[in-house]
Amino acid sequence: MISIGIFHMKGGVAKSALTVFLADFLSSLHEQRVLVVDMDPQGTSSKAIIPEHEIANGLKAGKSLPRLLQQTAKRASNKAAVQKCLFHRNSAGKPKRGSTPIGAADVLATGRRDWREFTEKVNSLAKEKRWSYVDILHDTLEHVAEDYDIALIDFPGSEIPFWTHMGLRATDRWLLPEIPDYFSVGDIDSVVEQVHDAQKNTTHVIRPLGTLLTICPNRSSTVYRKTRAALTHLEKQKAIPPLFSKEAEVLHRPDAQKATDWRSEELKTLVARYGSSTSPFHVGLRKLANEVMDRLGKASDRDRLSVVADLRRKLTDYWRG
Numbered sequence: 001m002i003s004i005g006i007f008h009m010k011g012g013v014a015k016s017a018l019t020v021f022l023a024d025f026l027s028s029l030h031e032q033r034v035l036v037v038d039m040d041p042q043g044t045s046s047k048a049i050i051p052e053h054e055i056a057n058g059l060k061a062g063k064s065l066p067r068l069l070q071q072t073a074k075r076a077s078n079k080a081a082v083q084k085c086l087f088h089r090n091s092a093g094k095p096k097r098g099s100t101p102i103g104a105a106d107v108l109a110t111g112r113r114d115w116r117e118f119t120e121k122v123n124s125l126a127k128e129k130r131w132s133y134v135d136i137l138h139d140t141l142e143h144v145a146e147d148y149d150i151a152l153i154d155f156p157g158s159e160i161p162f163w164t165h166m167g168l169r170a171t172d173r174w175l176l177p178e179i180p181d182y183f184s185v186g187d188i189d190s191v192v193e194q195v196h197d198a199q200k201n202t203t204h205v206i207r208p209l210g211t212l213l214t215i216c217p218n219r220s221s222t223v224y225r226k227t228r229a230a231l232t233h234l235e236k237q238k239a240i241p242p243l244f245s246k247e248a249e250v251l252h253r254p255d256a257q258k259a260t261d262w263r264s265e266e267l268k269t270l271v272a273r274y275g276s277s278t279s280p281f282h283v284g285l286r287k288l289a290n291e292v293m294d295r296l297g298k299a300s301d302r303d304r305l306s307v308v309a310d311l312r313r314k315l316t317d318y319w320r321g
Helices: 015-029 052-060 065-073 079-085 112-123 127-131 136-142 161-169 182-186 188-197 222-236 253-259 270-274 280-295 307-319
Strands: 002-006 034-038 087-089 105-108 150-154 173-178 207-213
Touching: 002 015, 015 034, 015 105, 015 150, 015 173, 015 253, 015 270, 015 280, 034 136, 052 087, 065 079, 065 112, 065 136, 112 161, 136 161, 161 188, 173 188, 182 188, 182 222, 207 222, 207 280, 253 270, 270 280
Parallel strands: 002 150, 002 173, 034 105, 034 150, 173 207
Antiparallel strands: 087 105
16 A cells, blocks of 8 residues: 655645545546545545545544544554444446546544544653654554555644654655645745654655645746746755646636535536546546556556547646646
8 A cells, every 4th residue: 555645734725625536536547445544633535525424423433533543552453443443435336438436435534522632642741752653643554554555644734743743654655735826835845844854763755746736826827837937946956746747737726626515425426526527627637646646656548538638638728828
């Protein structure tokens, strides 16, 4: 299993949305066995994959990532304990022409109360004892590593020191989402520093996967052009993961919001959730999933874009500058 940490310290950069998009497209079009690890107590990615009432009932029954982490800290977790905490989304059925069913995925969800209690407990520990727990997410996921091809780790909306380090210590490949604005890119040095700090005093190595521009406005805007130029410079300095192509950037904010809105988890096909298979938004996510697979060394011919779909995306990219 390869774990992908979708990490930025700033909220609102589409970490949860990207987690959902990749879970859907990697499971549906590339037949990857996907596990979503939602560390955010808001549970945005969890609720966009599993119906909210199922999550609420499961959390009441103890199916919670923080409780599982506490078991690992006490060396009381095992594969059965992890499986007991999983929420399951089954595949919507067999493919039909022009309508690919959304694939199966499993989720580890985080409840607010359990998250708060776990965080308070960890913060009450002496510093040396606290940081001895930093590998418990990695150790927890190791129990089910053979059951999945990819684990997508969705980080909290802002930096929370212990959770940030714990998530990064469980991350194999780092995906950096960036929105093209000054405040997001201006804090990138702090983000990079956190990734480097998480690798200190350990043999664990976090390899770069890619930097992705999200919620992109018209590419002819000065802000967009300056942002991409700045990121390209940082990429050449090997300070950030290499940029994904422009074709894979997440466009059309309204479409992205609709795909993760309330009850979107009930939609059973990629077309129902992401629009026509030739629409620029849908095609862009397919290109992103293909690039992710290529960078993971899992390139395949399972998903080939039609000539029409590819042309529409290229025209959209052209008109956006």
